[in-house]
Amino acid sequence: GAVVSQHPSRVICKSGTSVKIECRSLDFQATTMFWYRQFPKKSLMLMATSNEGSKATYEQGVEKDKFLINHASLTLSTLTVTSAHPEDSSFYICSGSPPGLLGTDTQYFGPGTRLTVL
Amino acid sequence: RKEVEQDPGPFNVPEGATVAFNCTYSNSASQSFFWYRQDCRKEPKLLMSVYSSGNEDGRFIAQLNRASQYISLLIRDSKLSDSATYLCVVETTDSWGKLQFGAGTQVVVTP
Numbered sequence: 001g002a003v004v005s006q007h008p009s010r011v012i013c014k015s016g017t018s019v020k021i022e023c024r025s026l027d028f029q030a031t032t033m034f035w036y037r038q039f040p041k042k043s044l045m046l047m048a049t050s051n052e053g054s055k056a057t058y059e060q061g062v063e064k065d066k067f068l069i070n071h072a073s074l075t076l077s078t079l080t081v082t083s084a085h086p087e088d089s090s091f092y093i094c095s096g097s098p099p100g101l102l103g104t105d106t107q108y109f110g111p112g113t114r115l116t117v118l
Numbered sequence: 119r120k121e122v123e124q125d126p127g128p129f130n131v132p133e134g135a136t137v138a139f140n141c142t143y144s145n146s147a148s149q150s151f152f153w154y155r156q157d158c159r160k161e162p163k164l165l166m167s168v169y170s171s172g173n174e175d176g177r178f179i180a181q182l183n184r185a186s187q188y189i190s191l192l193i194r195d196s197k198l199s200d201s202a203t204y205l206c207v208v209e210t211t212d213s214w215g216k217l218q219f220g221a222g223t224q225v226v227v228t229p
Contacts, residue, residue, distance in 0.1 A: 034216070043122075043205070043221040044162065093161050095217075107217060109161040 002028050002098045006110035013084055014118055020080045021113045023050075023094030029074035030096035034107070035067075038091040050077040050094075084117045091115075121145065124206050124220035131196045131227050138192040139223045141206030150209035151189050153180055155202045156222065162205055165191075196227045 003026040013019050023033055031052045036044040048069055049057040056069035068080040077096075081088055093112040124141045131137040143151075151168035165178065168189050172181040179192040193200055206220035 036219075041221075044217075044219040046216060046218070049216065091159075106164060106167070109163070112161045114159070 002026075002096070002106075002108040004094065004096050004108050004110040006092075006094060006113050008113060009111060010114045010116075012116045012118065015085050016083055018080055018082045019084055019115060020078055021092055021094075021115075023077045023079070023096075023110050025075045025096045025098070028096070028098035030077075030098070031074060033071065033077040033094055033096040035069065035077070035079050036093045036095065038093060038112075044093065047079075050079075052077075081115065084115070086117045089115055089117045120220075121218045122206055122208050122220040124223045126221060127224040127226075129223065129225045131193075131200075131225060133196055133198060133227055133229055135196050136192065136194050137196055137225060138190060139204070139225075140188045140190045141220050141223075142186075142188045143206075143208045143218075144187070145208070145211060146184075146187060147211045148208045149211070151182055152207040152209075152217075153178075153189075153191050154205040154207055154219075156205055157202050162207075162219075165204070193225070196225075198227050198229065201225060201227045 005024045007022045033050040035047045038044045047062045050069045050071040052071045058064045071077040095107040095109045097107050153165040154162040155165045156162040166175045168180040168182050177194045181190045203222035203224045205222045208218050210216040
């Protein structure tokens, strides 16, 4: 299957700092990528749709000024958690879909970034 | 009501046995359905897509019942390595590629 990487895999930061998470599609170009958040023992919740070269589309209840998304190239989307607080501690996962591979519905997920805000 | 609902389990299954569980979805217009597998503290990985006619991939059998709006997953001859959380996933109808996840069904295969 297609490969999506994320960096860093784990980050611990102090409250009030900003954290940037990178999501890269390694062997395909992704005009659209998705960012999810997963709390322990909970489902993945879609946060936003990242669109290459344009603004991200945020889901209801997700603050766009707090979760900044930049999709500057066809292989890289970044999520910046600004002024992080302990309640932002979560598992952040991105996904992308290679066009034409196994149909356009197949999403491939990055390995996730575990954020802990102290 | 949640868009996608699953029995959280855990389903404790003896090795070699069969286990089956369902997932219900609320949007009757949904067209694409998937089962993903998620291991503890890892990302979800696609297990199989679910087709209208039902489909089988080795020991895994997925079925779709549109009338009752549920999909099912059956695992035959369970292996210890099948222990994981199985996520039911439905593609939303409002935008391509947006997926809605169930909270997952935990399966524990015991020796």
